[in-house]
Amino acid sequence: xxxIPKIVILGAGYGGVLxxxxxxxxxxxxxxxxxxxxxxxxxxxxTHLHMPAAGTDNPENARVSISKLIDEFKIDFVKSTVVQIxxxxxKVILEDGTLxxxxxxxxxxxxxxxxxxxxxxxxxxxxxxxxxxxxxxxHIEYQFARFKREPHRTDYLTFVVGGAGFTGIEFVGELxxxxxxxxxxxxxxxxxVRLYNIEAAPTALPGFDPELVEYAMNVLxxxxxxxxxxxxxxxCTADGVIVGEGEEIRSQTVIWTGGIRGNxxxxxxxxxxxxxxxKVDEHLRAPGHENIYxxxxxxxxxxxxxxxxxxxxxxxxxxxxxxxxxLVASIRNQPLKxxxxxxxxxxxxxxxxxxxxxxxxxxxxxxxxxxxxxAIDLRYLFIIGGIPLVFRKGKFL
Amino acid sequence: xxxIPKIVILGAGYGGVLxxxxxxxxxxxxxxxxxxxxxxxxxxxxTHLHMPAAGTDNPENARVSISKLIDEFKIDFVKSTVVQIxxxxxKVILEDGTLxxxxxxxxxxxxxxxxxxxxxxxxxxxxxxxxxxxxxxxHIEYQFARFKREPHRTDYLTFVVGGAGFTGIEFVGELxxxxxxxxxxxxxxxxxVRLYNIEAAPTALPGFDPELVEYAMNVLxxxxxxxxxxxxxxxCTADGVIVGEGEEIRSQTVIWTGGIRGNxxxxxxxxxxxxxxxKVDEHLRAPGHENIYxxxxxxxxxxxxxxxxxxxxxxxxxxxxxxxxxLVASIRNQPLKxxxxxxxxxxxxxxxxxxxxxxxxxxxxxxxxxxxxxAIDLRYLFIIGGIPLVFRKGKFL
Numbered sequence: 001x002x003x004i005p006k007i008v009i010l011g012a013g014y015g016g017v018l019x020x021x022x023x024x025x026x027x028x029x030x031x032x033x034x035x036x037x038x039x040x041x042x043x044x045x046x047t048h049l050h051m052p053a054a055g056t057d058n059p060e061n062a063r064v065s066i067s068k069l070i071d072e073f074k075i076d077f078v079k080s081t082v083v084q085i086x087x088x089x090x091k092v093i094l095e096d097g098t099l100x101x102x103x104x105x106x107x108x109x110x111x112x113x114x115x116x117x118x119x120x121x122x123x124x125x126x127x128x129x130x131x132x133x134x135x136x137x138x139h140i141e142y143q144f145a146r147f148k149r150e151p152h153r154t155d156y157l158t159f160v161v162g163g164a165g166f167t168g169i170e171f172v173g174e175l176x177x178x179x180x181x182x183x184x185x186x187x188x189x190x191x192x193v194r195l196y197n198i199e200a201a202p203t204a205l206p207g208f209d210p211e212l213v214e215y216a217m218n219v220l221x222x223x224x225x226x227x228x229x230x231x232x233x234x235x236c237t238a239d240g241v242i243v244g245e246g247e248e249i250r251s252q253t254v255i256w257t258g259g260i261r262g263n264x265x266x267x268x269x270x271x272x273x274x275x276x277x278x279k280v281d282e283h284l285r286a287p288g289h290e291n292i293y294x295x296x297x298x299x300x301x302x303x304x305x306x307x308x309x310x311x312x313x314x315x316x317x318x319x320x321x322x323x324x325x326x327l328v329a330s331i332r333n334q335p336l337k338x339x340x341x342x343x344x345x346x347x348x349x350x351x352x353x354x355x356x357x358x359x360x361x362x363x364x365x366x367x368x369x370x371x372x373x374x375a376i377d378l379r380y381l382f383i384i385g386g387i388p389l390v391f392r393k394g395k396f397l
Numbered sequence: 398x399x400x401i402p403k404i405v406i407l408g409a410g411y412g413g414v415l416x417x418x419x420x421x422x423x424x425x426x427x428x429x430x431x432x433x434x435x436x437x438x439x440x441x442x443x444t445h446l447h448m449p450a451a452g453t454d455n456p457e458n459a460r461v462s463i464s465k466l467i468d469e470f471k472i473d474f475v476k477s478t479v480v481q482i483x484x485x486x487x488k489v490i491l492e493d494g495t496l497x498x499x500x501x502x503x504x505x506x507x508x509x510x511x512x513x514x515x516x517x518x519x520x521x522x523x524x525x526x527x528x529x530x531x532x533x534x535x536h537i538e539y540q541f542a543r544f545k546r547e548p549h550r551t552d553y554l555t556f557v558v559g560g561a562g563f564t565g566i567e568f569v570g571e572l573x574x575x576x577x578x579x580x581x582x583x584x585x586x587x588x589x590v591r592l593y594n595i596e597a598a599p600t601a602l603p604g605f606d607p608e609l610v611e612y613a614m615n616v617l618x619x620x621x622x623x624x625x626x627x628x629x630x631x632x633c634t635a636d637g638v639i640v641g642e643g644e645e646i647r648s649q650t651v652i653w654t655g656g657i658r659g660n661x662x663x664x665x666x667x668x669x670x671x672x673x674x675x676k677v678d679e680h681l682r683a684p685g686h687e688n689i690y691x692x693x694x695x696x697x698x699x700x701x702x703x704x705x706x707x708x709x710x711x712x713x714x715x716x717x718x719x720x721x722x723x724l725v726a727s728i729r730n731q732p733l734k735x736x737x738x739x740x741x742x743x744x745x746x747x748x749x750x751x752x753x754x755x756x757x758x759x760x761x762x763x764x765x766x767x768x769x770x771x772a773i774d775l776r777y778l779f780i781i782g783g784i785p786l787v788f789r790k791g792k793f794l
Contacts, residue, residue, distance in 0.1 A: 138538050145536070148532070
């Protein structure tokens with residue numbers, strides 16, 4: 001039995017990976033035992049998933065093997081699924097074992113928030129993981145093949161994207177690029193295909209700069225996207241969606257990007273939550289648990305305007321860095337630091353060669369914004385994997 | 398109004414295309430009006446469809462644009478679907494029009510023969526056209542994607558091929574090559590995948606050389622195919638098939654290759670049929686109809702041993718050549734020739750680099766047989782499209 005503290009990190013998303021990478025760098029030899037637990041043996045680049053979902057890129061380019069990221073001499077890796085978190089016992093129950101911890105980092109990621117829309121959980125697909133985007137891609141291609149055998153079924157070629165936030169907008173941008181390719185591949189008249197983007201809020205990309213939102217909607221409308229903004233989806237069925245005042249859009253493909261809530265594991269563990277997320281203290285710890293940090297989609301942080309920060313890769317990465325710092329400080333009995341989000345800007349892709357964004361206090365659109373998006377993706381690869389990863393995956397971005 | 402005879406060819410399969418190509422060559426200027434009618438604006442190479450169905454080749458390599466085959470100064474092409482043949486009126490009703498004829502060539506192709514197996518028509522897919530093999534390919538890929546989201550559903554990864562004739566054997570050969578690729582692409586343990594080939598007759602490839610059949614079954618078994626020979630499919634359901642004495646094989650993918658019968662258009666036109674096929678006279682004409690020729694899957698010819706020749710590309714091509722000759726002879730009031738099938742041999746592919754065959758009175762197996770198969774395919778491309786087509790499509794074979 002070693003006496004050194006045991007740190008367990010649950011989840012190898014943006015928050016978990018950054019925590020692990022920084023611990024690996026900052027901890028001295030034998031200062032702590034670090035174990036990273038993840039469902040898959042790879043990390044996926046969530047901000048890139050809209051491309052393999054639409055089929056404009058290979059899913060391989062949206063994931064990185066964990067063994068390529070962490071140094072397994074310094075950090076243990078366990079490929080397993082978390083079944084239960086037991087703060088009272090300082091234990092985590094895995095699908096195939098149990099882990100004890102002194103410090104826990106919860107970075108297990110969120111779940112789709114369907115706001116209770118009937119049928120959404122059962123009938124819609126989500127852009128959430130490598131496996132989920134493979135399903136979306138294959139599902140879409142399959143609908144083209146089915147249509148060729150049953151040409152009266154135009155619902156096979158009607159695609160509904162629920163939610164016009166960043167994921168929804170980036171996905172319809174890619175899908176509107178892919179549809180003409182699929183039409184060519186399957187000899188389909190492009191005028192038969194319908195692509196809807198439906199958003200209940202009064203605007204697409206709520207909270208984003210209105211001028212850029214207008215630009216984005218113009219670009220996407222020209223590419224064939226039909227927007228229904230300020231229109232709620234009332235129900236999702238096996239045959240499509242019911243929107244607004246009862247209008248039915250018949251579709252075999254509904255992709256829900258409308259929201260993220262906390263993971264059910266968090267509530268089940270007994271933490272106090274809001275929409276499944278825990279309002280962490282300034283050091284990113286769960287209230288009442290000095291040894292439990294929560295990063296990413298499951299942590300709730302209120303911004304200076306009094307609203308929660310949206311769950312993004314950017315904030316999760318910054319949380320991971322601070323979380324690692326505070327863990328090391330705790331072990332060394334040094335003072336902890338408080339979290340302060342530094343907004344480095346946001347860029348949303350609208351498909352090939354088109355994007356909108358705000359960075360360095362300026363607005364960008366078109367080709368330069370698209371280049372900026374690539375630069376941000378490359379920067380991320382550099383942060384997590386250094387130059388080799390940039391060369392291996394970067395050429396595909 | 399011209400006084401020259403009007404020849405209408407229905408269907409641009411092997412029989413119809415060869416008839417058209419030979420008429421184009423043999424007819425003098427203004428000797429006859431020839432119109433070719435086909436559902437698609439392309440001819441497909443049926444003997445190559447097992448590859449795009451499994452996904453080991455692109456469907457584009459199994460089709461040729463009709464405008465690349467026929468000289469549209471000599472032959473009119475109408476892209477339409479035949480709705481009804483009216484011998485009494487010398488008319489053909491198309492989906493979008495009507496054609497009159499003096500001579501008719503029926504080469505519309507057959508339909509799957511399901512021998513009355515309940516559910517087979519509704520639930521199984523067939524290797525019959527570009528659109529049908531696109532569906533099979535996308536369907537199979539989709540099952541892998543679905544499995545990753547519902548890993549308890551092993552029926553998603555159970556593939557059932559009904560019929561171990563040429564099409565069935567060639568298809569399982571390709572699919573057993575493709576499965577390891579799909580497993581890699583979707584991170585699936587190959588031991589989960591099941592590929593069944595089920596045949597009611599007491600042997601695979603009934604009527605073929607037993608030594609070669611045994612060789613084929615060994616090759617395919619080693620590639621992971623589970624044969625159930627002498628086992629009838631009793632029923633096909635939405636959940637799989639019931640075989641033999643009530644054993645259920647749960648599968649979301651059933652491909653039926655068990656047989657071909659005549660097209661319903663033939664019976665509906667009032668011809669006397671056996672399994673939907675017309676026993677043509679020695680000149681390939683429908684009995685009682687001096688001006689109607691039937692080639693390909695819808696014609697029935699009895700071989701010297703008293704059994705019907707199986708419907709193959711080879712016999713359809715030879716029929717097309719003779720049909721064109723007899724049409725020209727009729728117009729010129731010259732004597733007609735009788736049909737005599739010349740068996741040039743048969744080669745069945747078993748996937749990459751493996752095949753079995755009989756040609757020039759000898760048996761072949763392994764790499765040489767696979768090369769022979771390619772040579773036959775190239776020869777066909779040469780016959781229908783000359784050297785340019787061999788270069789355009791041949792490199793993919």
